[in-house]
Every structure is written in C-alpha cells, then in structure tokens.
Amino acid sequence: MANHTEHPDYVGHLIPAKLYYVIWAILMVGTAITVFAATVELGVFNIVVALVIATIKGTLVVLFFMHLRYSDKLTMVTVVASIFWLFILFSLTMTDYISRAWSTYSGH
C-alpha cells in the first residue's frame, strides 16, 4: 500500500480495503449497541447515548467512507460549516421554545 502515496494527488488517496472492513465492523457493532441501549431504561440518557453513538458512526462514515480525513482543508471547512449552520438553526429556534415557559410572570 505504501507505494500509493507516491501517486499524484488527483488520483485521490487510496485507502486500504482492510480499513474499510474495520470501519464497517465498528458501524455494525455501534448499531447493535444502539438497539441494545434503547432496551435499557436510562431516562434522559437514552437519547444522549443514542446520539453519541450516532455521532461516532456518522463521524466514521464522513472521515473514512467519504474520505474527509484525506481531503483538503476547504472540504473540512465545508463540513464544519454545515454543522455550524445546523447549530444556528436548532439553537436559535430552541431559544424561543425553551424560554417561552419562563415568560409566565408570577407577578413582580
């Protein structure tokens, strides 16, 4: 595999097939854990666990299957931008919904 690093850039980085299998295995195990974790009652932590696993899985897909790890900075900025703008959409919308309950005044 080592000789592939000498390939010109535009061929793209050739990732060893073994790595793909490892990622695949992690993703499958992650799915199993998610399903299992959902059967255990953890209160609010159910969603936290589920989302953490989903995020790990998603990160692996983006980094390796989508080759982000081997891409240039611009592509990484694109991915970060997408997360940032989703965050804007979610957080500022929730600013309204979360604080609506506070708006009830018990006098002053």
Place this chain on the structure above:
Amino acid sequence: MATAVQTVERENYLNSNYGIKSWLLTTDHKRIAILYLISITAMFWIGGFFAMMIRLELLTPAGDLVSSDTYNKLFTMHGIIMVFFFLIPSVPAVLGNFLIPLMVGAKDLAFPRVNLLSWYLYIIGGSTALVAMVTGGVDTGWTFYTPFSTTYSNTHVIGAAVGIFITGFSSILTGLNFIVTIHRMRAPGLTWRRLPLFCWSNYAAALIMILGTPVIAITLLLVAFERAFHIGVFNPALGGDPLLFQHLFWFYSHPAVYIMILPGMGVISEIITCFSRKRVFGYEFVALASIAIAVLGFLVWAHHMFVAGISVYAALVFSLLSYLVAIPSAVKVFNWTATLYKGSIRYETPMLYAFGFIGLFTIGGLTGVFLASLGLDVHVTDTYFVVAHFHYVMVGGMVMAYMAGLHFWWPKMTGRMYPEAWAKLSALLVFVGFNTTFFPQFILGYMGSPRRYHAYPPEFQVLNVLSTAGASILAVGYVLPMIYFTWSLRYGEPAGPNPYNAVGLEWMTQSPPPTHNFDETPVVTWEAYDYEHQPQEEVTVGHE
C-alpha cells in the same frame, strides 16, 4: 448614429452562432446571463404592473378600484414575483453569471450545464407560479403564514409554493456554481486579496443561497403537503405550532434580504472605484463585511416575529443580534464614502445610481435599526413603516444597484453604449420618484397605517396620494431605460473593450467577449482596483 460601424465584427459570444437552439442549449455563462436578463425583466414588469394596481387602488380610502380579494392577490403576487423571481436572481443570475468567470479570468463557471439547468428550473418554477396566478391567484401574502395558507385560503397556494420550491433549487445551483468557481477557477495570481469586491459579495450571497434556500424549500413543501393531505405540522387546530413555520420561513427569508442586497453592494464597490479612479478605501474591511453580513444575517431572523408570540427572552437575543448586523453595513457605507476622498470623480450614469444607492441604502439601513429596537418594533411592525423600510433597501438599494450595474456593464455585454443623457434623466427620475413614493410611507407607518389594507381610514389619504404620484414618476424612470437599452442594441455607439477605462479582468477582453472569454488565460500580477497604474487617458465615448 447613421455612421454605425459596418466593419466585420470580431467573433464574440453573441455572433458565434445563431438560432434558437444555440441559445436554449447553450452552456456559455454569458448567454445564460442574457437568458436570465430577459426572463427577470419580464418578471419585473409583471410584478411592476401589480404594484401599479396596488398604488392606484390606494389613491382613495375606500376599496373601490378592485375588490378586496383581488387586492389581496395583487400584493401577494407582487411580493412573490418581486422577491423570488426578480430580486433574488437579479444581480447574481444576470450580472454575476456574466461577470464572475470574466472577473476571475476563467473560461466559464465551474459547472456550465448545471448553470443552464438552473435557468430551466427558474423558468419551470416561474411558469408554475405564473400559472397558479393566472388561473386564480394566491392571496396568502408572500409570507405564506400558516394556518391561513394551509387551511383557510381558497386560492392556488400549492401551485405558488411548488413554483417557489423549484425556483429555490435554481437559486441553490447558481450559488453553488459561484462558490465553486470562486474557489477553484481563479486565474493564476488572482489571490483572495486581489479578488474584485463584486466577487466577494456574490460569494457571500451564494453562501446564503446554499445554506438558507433548502430550509424554505422544505418548509414550503410541508405547507403544500399540509394543504394536500390535511396534516397539521403547522396547524394549531391539529396540534401544530404556526410559530414554527415562521421560524423556518424567516430562517431563509431574512438572510434572503442579504442575498438581494449583497451583490448590489458588490456592484457599487466596482462603480465607486472606477469613477473616482481610486482603490477602494479599506478593501479588507469591505470584503470581510460581506462575509460578516452573510453570517450574522443568519442570526437575526426572529426580529420579524417580535409581536408574533415568541418568548420575550428570545426577542431580546434576536434584537441584540439584529443590531450587530447593522454594523458591517455601516462599515461599507463609510468606506464607500471615504473612497471618494481625493478621488477624481466623474458623474457618469452608473456613478449617479451608485450615489443614489448609498443615500437610499443608508436610509433603509437606519430605519432597520428602528425595527431591531424592540420597543419601537412593537408599534411599527406590520405597518407601512416596514413597507417603506424594505422598499428602501430592496428598491432604493438593490434595484438602484442593479440599474447601476446594468448601465456599467451594458457596453461589455452588448458592445454598445447607451445614450448618456437619457440615462442620466432616468436615473434622476428613479431617485425622485422613489423617494416620493416611499418616504411618505414611513410617516404613514408611524401614524399607524397597517400594511396589506385594501381600504384605509381617510386621514391617511394625503400621504397615499403622494405615494401613488411618486410611483408614476418611478414607473417612467423604469420604462425609459427599457426603451433606450433596446434602442442602443442597434443604434448605440460601439463601446470598445474598456469604455470607462476601468480596471478588472472583464475589461481586458473585447466587448462583447468571445465565447471563451480570453484569448489566453490571464495572469494577475496587480492588486484589485489598481487605478494608480491604469493610464488615465480621456474617455472617448461619453459626453463630457
């Protein structure tokens, strides 16, 4: 004029081949720009016709010219057409399409076929919306507020929503093309710090297009589904929250205002520098202000909802952020003004429009501060104050910039000059007409006249008559360029490659440019707006 040059013209993008197919299947960004120019001009006149009907109806306090239903459809269609089918594509899709590859020294946009697809999507979306309007119209207001749009309106909401949905993708593809082109297609030596500000501001607008448009697309799709299948995501009668619709709608539609104004700001930066023969004052600040506006513009949307029933704390947050977005706009205005200092200024038509832009945009921007202020917004929101404010930004700002840009690059696009005297007259008419139309509306708004009223209390009549009078002047101001631009296509003086002696790669190729833009790929070794090294020969075309 009779002695129009009859020599064989060099091959250019207009005469390289003929026939309807060579236009409808073109992937040349310049031809697509012309296709866009024709289509959005048609849309402008349709939208303008609705505006005239609205103004005529408002001459008298009673609702006598048209019925209230018709009136509601008029302002809805005026809004939809002007916002989605004229303002958003105007500068980007016409001037941006034409100029960005030229300005970055590329042969075309990154994805020429996608560019053509974007025009077809625009046409399909536009036709869908127009069909919906012709076969009965829409009466929801361009904002489609639920539950009125999902449940109570009996008009063609789905058609209009689907039309906007499709056109949204046209806008996304244009934005995508611009961003990729500016990142990947710049000529050797053209670094980001040498990039013309027109590219910077279109880049910023393109960011909003690709990040915001999908959200309104999905939102309008949900509205269409709600109507079609009677589901209730936004309908309170079925447990939905109408405010969620407003959040999602304004998440796009507020930044969309910046899609409209940012490219206009880019045009102004080009023109101010050219006609004062100076490097722009504070290049980095003007460039970064564009990006700042694009990013901050996404953080302020709920200032449209201060009285809509959102929590007071959220209102506070959004009010604060709304003030912040005013700052980069102010920075731009100050920098443009400072660019004039110690310049060598000529009053050509584009410059007159640019002066008009700065003045009117200043008023539009400052009245935006009124609306960001919570205590004041409660009183003036949903009144004519808001109407006046956004027309100052959209018409006084964006349309002025579009007209400025159209005049400025008309010789480049067509190879012909427009008649300068007529153009100056029309610039003056637009400025006077515009202010007469919209300034009274600020006062009307503070007096409490609500918007979207078909009939109004008699004490508001004087100002409304004034406004309608101004609108007629404005209309003349817009008809004139239509006539003399068409006239100039045949009788205008040949322009030569660089009639204004401007800098920028687009002026270094012939007018009109050849299909491949440049005979050989340019290599940039100079800074942006390098007027110092541009020889200052007297301009041969023009009237001074």
Place this chain on the structure above:
Amino acid sequence: MATSEIQVAERALQHHFADMEQQKETSTFGMWMFLLTEIMFFGGLFCAYLVYRASYYQAFVEGSQKMNIWLGATNTAVLICSSLTMALGVRAAQMAKPKLMIVLLLITIVFGFGFLGIKAVEYHEHWVNHEFPGPNFHFETGDPAHPPTDPQHTQIYFSLYWAMTGLHALHMIIGVGLVTWIVIVGWMGAFTPEYYNPVENVGLYWHFVDLVWIYLFPLLYLISKKHGG
C-alpha cells in the same frame, strides 16, 4: 494501455478546466457544497422534530413505540453494508478495476432495493394501522391499559416520521438511479484512475444518505421503551 487511458482522460477533460486535477477538485468540492445544501434541507425537518419532541415528549414516545425496531435495525445494517460496498466500489475505480467496481456497485444497488423493500413493508404496516397523518389517522397504543395520552401530537410525530423517512427514501431511490447510471457508464469503460469523479461523487451522495439514516433510526425508532404513566 497507457495511451488509451490518456485518450479517455483527454476526452473527459471539459474545455473550461486547465487540467484533470482542477476538474477533479472542482467536481468534488461541488459535490460537498451540494451535500451542504442537502444537510440544510433535512435540517428544516430535524428542527421541526426537535421542537415538537421537546414540547410533546410523551406523544413522541407513544408514536415511536409503534415502530418495528427490528426492521429499523436491519435496515440500518443494510445501509451500512451498502456503504461498505460503495466505498470499496470507489476504491476499485481508483485502482482501475472496472469489473470489480461494477460487481460492488451492483451489490450496492441490491442493498439499496433491500432497504426500500423493508421500508415499504413498514410503510404498509403503518398504512393499514391508520398511522398515516390526515383525516383517516387513528392511533391506539396497542395496550388497553394505556390509552393514548396525546393522540393529536402523536399525529405530528407520524407526520414527521413520514416526511423524514419519505424524503430519505426519495433520496435512496435517486441514489439507486445514480449508481445504476455509474454501472452503465462504467460498463462502457468511461472511468480511469485519472477520471472517476462521477463514481466518487455518487459515492459521497450515497454515504450522505446513509449518514442521514444513522440519525433517523435512533431519533424515530428508539425514543423510549418505557410506557407512559
């Protein structure tokens, strides 16, 4: 061999690019930009989901308990497998193994259909149970001891379920179409290690669709097992 590859590469270079490198970088970056748009497209729905789930948690729990977790988990696994074959397919294209690429992509298509088939079974089940929002919507928890506490908002859960998974399924259908196109074009020998951007871009798209499902699955199927009190 080398000459024919160069010819293919020259044919593949579009006139407005300086070289293959610029063309590849441009097309990949364009694809990422498109995915950015797609993320915001789904983002609107996720935002609606977030708002309603935060406000009507119990209703969402009851709705999610009508999901068939095993079918959902199987589908997740199917998609992950399809992503693997897709990634290996792109790798085969990089290594100039067109036959291997075509085989791998055909397997990807089979997985894609598998996903859609299972989804169709689930949709059918919800449909016959009147768990489709609209005038015919009717919701029972399936446990007489626990009548639905808030059927109105459970209906919103189902609206979002259908909208989100429906949009995702639409993306799957488009994805299957794109992969089929790559297989056909690849069969005709269009791709070389120098020119395989379409394969790479369709791969990016496919993984993105997988990524969306990775979030949809826990959010829609696994909210809570607990019965509401």
Place this chain on the structure above:
Amino acid sequence: MAWQVDGLYFLLTAVSAFFTLLIFALILFLAVKYRRSAHPHAEQIEGSLPLELAWTLIPLGICMVFFAWGSLIFFQEARPPKGAMEVYAVAKQWMWKFEYEGGQRDINQLHVPVGRDVKMIMSSQDVIHSFYVPAFRIKADVLPGRYTETWFRPTKAGTYHLFCAEYCGTDHSGMIGQVIVMEPAEYQAWMSGGGSSGTLASNGEQLFQQLGCATCHRFDTQGRGPNLVGIFGKPVLLEDGRTVTADENYVRESILNPGAKIVSGFKPIMPTFQGQVSEEGLMSLVAYVKSLSQDQQKGAVASQPPASAQ
C-alpha cells in the same frame, strides 16, 4: 407607554437623520470637490485602521444604547402589571369579540376607563390576527390555539383606532374597530347598562358544572383530578418531573389536550374537550379557574403598593 415609545422614536430619528445627512453631505461635498475637472489625478489611499475601528465601534456603541432602551420599553410592554382589569378577546375572520370580567360583551368596540391598566387576554378562532392600537403604541399577534397578552393604560378619553395588523384574509382591512376610552363614571354607567347574564367567572362555573368537570376536580383532595382552588399562577409539578406555571395557557391546554402535561400524582384519564367548548367558553372557564384563586390573591394585592406603569 406611548410617550416612551415616541421619545425613543424621536431620538432615533434624530440620530438617523444626523447620519443620513452626514452621508449625503459628505457625498455631495466630496463629489463636487474632487470632480474630474478640478482634481484630475486621484491620490491612492489604502485605508485607515483607526478610521475603520471608529466607524465600527461608534455605531456599535450607539446601537447598544438603543438596544438597552428599546428592550426596557419592551419588557414593560410585555409584562402586564398586577391588578390590571382583564378583558378577553376572541378574534375571528373578520371581527373582534370582547368579553369583560362582568360578563358584558362587545363586538369591534372595546370600552375601557381612563387611567386603569387593561390587560388583554386574546385568542383566535381561525387564523393569526394582530391586535393593534396605534394610539397606545401596542401590538400583539392573536394566535389560534393559545393565549397571547398585551396591556395598556389609556390616559385620555376618546375614540381610538383598533386595527388587525396581521394579514388574515379577504376582509383583513375590514377587521377594524374602536377603542372607546371613557371617564370612570361614564364607564361605570356603560358597564351596568349592558344586559349581561352574570359575570364571566360565573358563566365559567356554570359551564364547569355542565361539562361535568366537578365530578373529578373536587374542592377537596379526594378527586380523581387536581383540586383547582388556589392553583392559578402557581407552579405545578408534573408527572414527568417538569414544573410549569398554571397560567391561562396551561389551563387552556389542560382542557383541550389533557394528556400533554399531567400533574404529578394523577393518572391521564381526563378526556379531551376539543370541539366541545367554544373559544368564549374556554375563556369563561379560564376566568372561573382564576376566580378560584382570587380570594387568596386579593389580600396579597391589597398589601402591595398600587401597580404603576413604572
């Protein structure tokens, strides 16, 4: 309130006018002074960091002042003072219906006395409307499915415009009315003149009996539903651990969608009353539940200094 809004408005107008004129004057001055014929060669100037900072920070400072001021006014507008007289409003396409605490009803006319705080509790039967009285500088959207509030204190007798400010369909511009501000004595006379059939709260009580609410919501601890005496305006612990305040919106939601927020210690057995109670009925029920808490509150209010408009 009006004079505060106007004060802010005029100051902001002055500041805006100053900047607008400054820009206009600068452009005019520079354009004339450096016209091509008088100044044929431009001098290149790169920019100036101090200037950039100045025109970033000074406007920012000015903006923050107006932000603070505008927000202060807004907070007053958003918080109805204690002890305000309450008027319930139902908006529908295309009319305003008002109901006073005494049970009187009005259509498109709102009668209020001079010098009293008036709190509007509003809901819509169909689409979004907006309650706008320009003379009082207040506006609040009226939403279907929940209550929104606003308040004002009229200071001068007279008749004022009432507009619907959120576009609501065909006759949006006809959805107008009058706010009639009367001298207190006149107002008393007007109030007693109307042939009302009992107060709003007593109407609510009747409805409460009719709908059978009382079988579960008993005035002791034995009921299958929570005892409603004294709960209004108080925090309520929910079954899922959250706490909400029992305000108008909570009472409304509990009637229409009882499963959404179950009070701790109770079972979700209450049926929904969606479609069985009109908006007016709901408002009378809310007023009734409120009245069940009033006896305790009265003492508290009396011991406080009179509510002021700050």
